[in-house]
Amino acid sequence: xxxxxxxxxxxxxxxxxxxxxxxxxxxxxxxxxxxxxxxxxxxxxxxxxxxxxxxxxxxxxxxxxxxxxxxxxxxxxxxxxxxxxxxxxxxxxxxxxxxxxxxxxxxxxxxxxxx
Amino acid sequence: xxxxxxxxxxxxxxxxxxxxxxxxxxxxxxxxxxxxxxxxxxxxxxxxxxxxxxxxxxxxxxxxxxxxxxxxxxxxxxxxxxxxxxxxxxxxxxxxxxxxxxxxxxxxxxxxx
Numbered sequence: 419x420x421x422x423x424x425x426x427x428x429x430x431x432x433x434x435x436x437x438x439x440x441x442x443x444x445x446x447x448x449x450x451x452x453x454x455x456x457x458x459x460x461x462x463x464x465x466x467x468x469x470x471x472x473x474x475x476x477x478x479x480x481x482x483x484x485x486x487x488x489x490x491x492x493x494x495x496x497x498x499x500x501x502x503x504x505x506x507x508x509x510x511x512x513x514x515x516x517x518x519x520x521x522x523x524x525x526x527x528x529x530x531x532x533x
Numbered sequence: 534x535x536x537x538x539x540x541x542x543x544x545x546x547x548x549x550x551x552x553x554x555x556x557x558x559x560x561x562x563x564x565x566x567x568x569x570x571x572x573x574x575x576x577x578x579x580x581x582x583x584x585x586x587x588x589x590x591x592x593x594x595x596x597x598x599x600x601x602x603x604x605x606x607x608x609x610x611x612x613x614x615x616x617x618x619x620x621x622x623x624x625x626x627x628x629x630x631x632x633x634x635x636x637x638x639x640x641x642x643x644x645x646x
Contacts, residue, residue, distance in 0.1 A: 449632070461622065461636040462579070474633065499585050509559075509576050520626055520634055524576025 420444070422525035424510050430531045436498040439528045442491055443512030451487055451522065452495050453509040461509075467493065468515055500532045541620065545642040554640045556623030561604060563625035567634065568597060568608045572619045580608070580621075589600040610642075618644045 423442040431437055439496045451466040465475040467487045475485070482501070492508040497504055507529045511522040551570045560597065564585040569577035583597045583606075585638045590597050596609040606623050620641050626634040 445558070458540075466632055468632075483601050502556070511576070515632070520565055520582055520624070521579040522577070522634070526574070528577050 424525035434499040439495040441510030442492045447512035449513045449515040451511040452480045454506045544633045545643045552613045554608045555608040565626045567624045570619045571620045621640040
């Protein structure tokens with residue numbers, strides 16, 4: 419079975435550029451999460467969706483960050499404009515919220531470097 | 534880039550020995566706890582979970598112990614193998630769902646031959 423698929427795996431961009439990260443969750447999962455991982459702050463939840471609806475975006479750092487989930491099989495995380503402090507690994511994860519488990523299935527991450 | 538980073542505690546264990554990884558959680562209201570394993574260059578992978586109405590749960594080669602009195606969680610890995618080398622995270626949450634999980638800072642397990 420295909421797991422959570424993220425793209426790109428690596429992105430290097432210059433400060434001020436727009437960055438779009440993409441995620442395809444596991445088919446049948448109805449919850450999708452975006453996490454950011456840095457050495458300074460560890461794993462932080464940015465936003466999560468349930469049935470394509472954003473439920474909690476309190477972890478989104480600021481207005482430069484936005485996330486969408488237009489359908490059950492696709493989500494994007496956009497940073498505009500990007501800044502060097504946004505450099506991190508961004509993980510997408512999915513789960514089935516009705517199964518009473520906190521098992522998250524993570525993608526392999528998108529490593530972002532902003533110069 | 535960052536000039537100061539988290540210094541991950543590291544546990545070095547010889548192959549075949551048992552490993553015990555500890556975690557202190559912060560919120561006494563948390564009722565659900567999970568251990569994840571993250572190998573280099575990959576996303577975290579679920580290992581085992583436990584609810585607050587239990588103090589022990591066993592899986593394949595792994596056991597999680599929960600002490601709510603002192604807000605402490607541990608992961609025991611039996612007969613540690615080289616493939617167990619990774620960073621291990623505990624996470625706390627509510628109601629047995631994946632929403633609003635708070636991850637710990639992680640412990641690096643190094644398995645020596």
